[in-house]
Amino acid sequence: MVLAADPQTSPPALELTRVVKSFGPVIALRSGSLRLAAGSIHALVGENGAGKSTLVKIIAGLYRRDSGEFTLGGRSVDFTSTAQSKAAGIAVIYQEPTLFPDLSVTENIFMGRQPTNRVGRIDRRAMREEAVRIFERLGVRLDPDRVTEGLSIADQQIIEIAKAISLDARVLIMDEPTAALSGVEVERLFAVARSLRDEGRALLFISHRFDEVFALCDTVTVMRDGAYVDTTPLADTTVDDLVRQMVGRDVTELFPKLPADVGDVVLSVEGLTRRGVFTDISFDLRAGEIVGLAGLVGAGRSEVARAIFGVDSYESGSVTLHGAHLPKGNPQKATARGVALVPEDRRKQGLVLDDGVSRNVTLAIRSKLAKWGLIWTGLENAAARVWASRLEVKTNALDAETGTLSGGNQQKVVLGKWLATEPTVLIVDEPTRGIDVGTKSEVHRLLSELAQQGIAILMISSELPEVLGMADRVLVMREGRLTGQFSRAEATPEAVMFAATADAEAAA
Ligand SMILES: Nc1ncnc2c1ncn2[C@@H]1O[C@H](COP(=O)(O)OP(=O)(O)OP(=O)(O)O)[C@@H](O)[C@H]1O
Ligand SMILES: [Mg+2]
Known part of the structure; x- marks a missing residue:
């Protein structure tokens, strides 16, 4: 050696x-x-x-x-x-x-x-x-x-x-x-x-x-x-x-989850199947609830999220939103009906890098900001300012090119973009990946608060402490299938790891 x-x-x-x-x-x-x-x-x-x-x-x-x-x-x-x-x-x-x-x-x-x-x-x-x-x-x-x-x-x-x-x-x-x-x-x-x-x-x-x-x-x-x-x-x-x-100060990595009242089912997924990718995925998501979707990278979690939101299609099964069928393959409709997806690969899928921070944050709410077909810059900046400050986006100016922000700050801009749509169902894919320790608990606090306001959250995360710390309920996927479902109390690291790997040793 x-x-x-x-x-x-x-x-x-x-x-x-x-x-x-x-x-x-x-x-x-x-x-x-x-x-x-x-x-x-x-x-x-x-x-x-x-x-x-x-x-x-x-x-x-x-x-x-x-x-x-x-x-x-x-x-x-x-x-x-x-x-x-x-x-x-x-x-x-x-x-x-x-x-x-x-x-x-x-x-x-x-x-x-x-x-x-x-x-x-x-x-x-x-x-x-x-x-x-x-x-x-x-x-x-x-x-x-x-x-x-x-x-x-x-x-x-x-x-x-x-x-x-x-x-x-x-x-x-x-x-x-x-x-x-x-x-x-x-x-x-x-x-x-x-x-x-x-x-x-x-x-x-x-x-x-x-x-x-x-x-x-x-x-x-x-x-x-x-x-x-x-x-x-x-x-x-x-x-x-x-x-x-x-x-420069003490921080706790995990923000304690705030209690929220869990309400009615807002999103219902039934028998969702995309050949070779995921099979027979069924679950409900309730208002005010944070559901963690755990599993190993490659288990098909992001693919399920993309299918629900409509960026990918699927062969069978259905998605019901607020009691009505949500057509497949139509992300515009999903957005209009209150679903937001913060994608995993944020830099590629979520941002226009040579546009300013304000424009990116307001990208998904442009129709709301438009008056007589024009976007009023004041409104745009006001909306962007709210989210940039809540997420502690570090930038010189709100019109700075988003591509010049540091990697983690670009991630925060995408998060802001989707939160600005004021969704009723929020799907976040690895919400704190690339985000530093100080802001991580900030993102957790924000998700917790959104749940308190009655938003239904599906949180995909490969970080076990994050899932166990934040989720009211934990779903686990392995090789394209749901292999476990646990209440907050039942969700031990061993149980979740076992469902994710079917390997008692890995779970021990
Ligand atoms: N080409 C550029 N033009 C303008 N500002 C820039 C440019 N490149 C970096 N910056 C700024 O320099 C600072 C440092 O950025 P840098 O990418 O080095 O951070 P980092 O430590 O790698 O952060 P992260 O953990 O988020 O990746 C940031 O405020 C960023 O906005
Ligand atoms: Mg960097």
């Missing part, structure tokens, strides 16, 4: 000191400092908008710093392109990899630098062998010949990592890589990360999940408001300490 290097004393593989980056009037980074050592997995934590991704983008050569120092192996660097950063041995793996979908796994790994044989032809055999060798070394099973289209996010990330290894990257950066992964996929990614650490590479890992940070990393750097706060070995710190440093 190779012991992790002590990042405090070993020479830094990469070091940033008091780095500053502004975008016009917005100071994204006031004083970013980070010191990565070879043979170490370093965590970077901080609230939404703290400047983590900005720091990464400077390292990646996507942005240039305004001032401050940046050294690599002791030498000062100033990247003006991502190609320069790559050539210097840095690889960045983002949450959503950008591969070429029509090309094979192997071709993607060697994109732009295919080895050639003696006659100058691309040496496919050499490429394939190298790909197989890398996958073996990483202990992953992936078909090097298949096209990447349709691969899971987890597999796409592995391809990016394989690419980094084939380039012999010495520094690997992962910006919230686990957000879209299932438990097994996270474990595989961690195993890969550990073997890269043991080979003496320097890794940076960004996550809002402390369990992951403590499981994987040896050192942690905390950022707040665009500035460096502290770097400590993880063995010497606790979640509470980190949170205090991140937020």
Whole structure:
């Protein structure tokens, strides 16, 4: 076994000191400092908008710093392109990899630098062998010949990592890589990360999940408001300490659920089936009730939500809303009748990134705001202001381009957009994913209050504490079927895990 290097004393593989980056009037980074050592997995934590991704983008050569120092192996660097950063041995793996979908796994790994044989032809055999060798070394099973289209996010990330290894990257950066992964996929990614650490590479890992940070990393750097706060070995710190440093005050991660009166059935789902995706799903949702929909990633929960809302169709079964049939495949009608769906993949499905925050928040209520066919900007801004402040959206201005907000703040904008429709049935898919610890309890409080006001809420979540903490009733799905239904009192972690996996060991 190779012991992790002590990042405090070993020479830094990469070091940033008091780095500053502004975008016009917005100071994204006031004083970013980070010191990565070879043979170490370093965590970077901080609230939404703290400047983590900005720091990464400077390292990646996507942005240039305004001032401050940046050294690599002791030498000062100033990247003006991502190609320069790559050539210097840095690889960045983002949450959503950008591969070429029509090309094979192997071709993607060697994109732009295919080895050639003696006659100058691309040496496919050499490429394939190298790909197989890398996958073996990483202990992953992936078909090097298949096209990447349709691969899971987890597999796409592995391809990016394989690419980094084939380039012999010495520094690997992962910006919230686990957000879209299932438990097994996270474990595989961690195993890969550990073997890269043991080979003496320097890794940076960004996550809002402390369990992951403590499981994987040896050192942690905390950022707040665009500035460096502290770097400590993880063995010497606790979640509470980190949170205090991140937020500057004590916070509880889970907001206590408020009691609400459960009323009549508002949404009734019967025998919903979509071939190969989900089968015979039936349940009721009552006013004032929060129903948690638990299960593993890939169990079909999001697909059921999309079918109810009408973005996807289904073959048999029916949805009844306030006693009347809700036609399938018609999200406009569903919205008009009071259903809102906050999708899982918010950046792709929910936002117009080059529009302002106000416009995005009011996207789903435009017809309500229109007077004589015109949208009055004052009304738009007023509505947007309410939700931006309730959700603590951190932005310079309400007309700032939504794409310039930090990842977590974009998530909050989508949440605001659907809450602004004042739905009677609210379906939220992973409502706190990518949202920092301070705002998480804020989102929970909001959901609790909405239930108190009589809104029926279906909450899909892969975080067991969130489901158990928030739900009046818990439904569990496994492989496209409902496999468990528990009252709040019955819903123990063991019972829910067992229904989700049918594996007594996992549940124990
Ligand atoms: N291109 C840009 N133009 C304007 N402002 C920007 C731009 N990029 C980032 N910012 C701002 O810089 C701040 C830091 O954003 P950054 O994305 O680095 O945060 P983060 O720590 O990664 O947050 P999250 O946890 O939400 O991903 C935010 O206030 C953001 O709005
Ligand atoms: Mg970020």
